[in-house]
Amino acid sequence: MKAVRIHRQGDHDDLVYEDAPRSAAATGDVLVEVHAASFVPDELTWPGTWVDRAGRDRAPSIPGHEVAGVVAEVRYGTTGLNPGDRVFGLTDWHRDGAAAEYVAVEARNLAVIPDGLGFEEAAALPLAGLTAWQGLFVHGGLRAGQRVVVHGAAGGTGTLAVQLARHAGAHVIATGRGRAAALAAELGAHAFVDLEQQPLRPAVGQVDLVFDTIGGDLLARSADLVGPGGALVSITAPPPVAPAGGRAAFFIVEPDHVQLAELARLAGSGAVRAHVGAVHPLAEAAKAFAAKQRGIPGKVVLSVR
Ligand SMILES: NC(=O)c1ccc[n+]([C@@H]2O[C@H](COP(=O)([O-])OP(=O)(O)OC[C@H]3O[C@@H](n4cnc5c(N)ncnc54)[C@H](OP(=O)(O)O)[C@@H]3O)[C@@H](O)[C@H]2O)c1
Numbered sequence: 001m002k003a004v005r006i007h008r009q010g011d012h013d014d015l016v017y018e019d020a021p022r023s024a025a026a027t028g029d030v031l032v033e034v035h036a037a038s039f040v041p042d043e044l045t046w047p048g049t050w051v052d053r054a055g056r057d058r059a060p061s062i063p064g065h066e067v068a069g070v071v072a073e074v075r076y077g078t079t080g081l082n083p084g085d086r087v088f089g090l091t092d093w094h095r096d097g098a099a100a101e102y103v104a105v106e107a108r109n110l111a112v113i114p115d116g117l118g119f120e121e122a123a124a125l126p127l128a129g130l131t132a133w134q135g136l137f138v139h140g141g142l143r144a145g146q147r148v149v150v151h152g153a154a155g156g157t158g159t160l161a162v163q164l165a166r167h168a169g170a171h172v173i174a175t176g177r178g179r180a181a182a183l184a185a186e187l188g189a190h191a192f193v194d195l196e197q198q199p200l201r202p203a204v205g206q207v208d209l210v211f212d213t214i215g216g217d218l219l220a221r222s223a224d225l226v227g228p229g230g231a232l233v234s235i236t237a238p239p240p241v242a243p244a245g246g247r248a249a250f251f252i253v254e255p256d257h258v259q260l261a262e263l264a265r266l267a268g269s270g271a272v273r274a275h276v277g278a279v280h281p282l283a284e285a286a287k288a289f290a291a292k293q294r295g296i297p298g299k300v301v302l303s304v305r
Pocket residue numbers: 040041042043127131151152153154155156157158175176177180195196213214234235236251252253294295296297298299
């Protein structure tokens with residue numbers, strides 16, 4: 001099959017479009033004929049890109065852990081999915097990803113794509129959607145009527161977090177660079193803070209939850225925004241300072257079939273949509289990674305078929 005692979009630790013310039021052995025489905029797996037895939041800009045630095053679960057070198061490695069495609073083959077233990085089903089979901093961090101014509105995925109990490117949702121939009125949804133869901137509701141405990149800050153609102157994760165928080169009835173304060181303001185408003189944010197122009201604390205006031213997708217100094221300064229009983233939740237690093245009277249949390253997104261199916265339902269009904277900032281053919285994966293690093297909003301998607 002055609003695939004994009006990286007043979008040694010490096011950056012996106014080291015991605016090669018080439019022939020590779022077709023992925024083999026194991027017990028519990030479905031083989032997916034990939035139509036579209038997506039990725040996280042810094043995933044080539046993640047340990048799972050380079051080693052399997054036992055810590056063994058697994059290069060050359062196929063990136064892109066978000067997939068949308070058609071079930072080509074089902075193995076034992078994959079009840080509920082059939083060849084020909086349109087599916088989307090997350091592939092294992094420690095196995096080959098979806099930047100290829102085929103990928104083997106555990107069936108429990110897939111859900112059926114709702115009618116009316118295209119492959120490219122579906123590929124942009126699983127990682128960002130699950131991360132936003134878990135950050136807001138599982139780790140952040142967000143409820144209707146609460147105030148939430150979403151740092152990095154125009155990013156892959158941020159675009160979903162703004163919409164999910166708004167859909168849940170929260171008051172949403174989005175942050176980012178000034179160019180992100182229009183998109184944040186379009187996605188339903190009630191307010192926007194330009195991090196390069198406005199002082200954070202006076203612009204935000206006190207909130208119940210800060211959901212951080214940027215990290216660094218901003219994460220350290222954000223503890224101060226959280227009111228009593230609130231939470232500071234980050235996907236970039238453990239918060240160095242916990243809010244006074246509140247909680248601090250860092251988490252790694254987990255595959256979750258029920259949450260994935262709920263995201264599919266919300267996307268199918270139009271309540272949320274993955275923001276596809278750009279689409280590149282699979283052969284141009286290196287350009288796609290570079291484009292994302294230049295500030296394309298939302299997700300950059302690889303079109304495979
Ligand atoms: N823990 C987990 O499970 C998990 C899951 C998914 C992602 N992540 C991590 O979370 C981070 C975000 O992922 P993502 O896919 O959402 O990335 P992304 O699409 O690049 O989103 C990040 C957003 O933050 C903005 N931003 C970054 N630095 C900024 C700054 N200094 N000032 C203002 N805005 C800034 C970016 O704007 P520009 O593009 O204009 O810079 C972009 O809109 C990455 O580090 C990723 O590895 C972790």
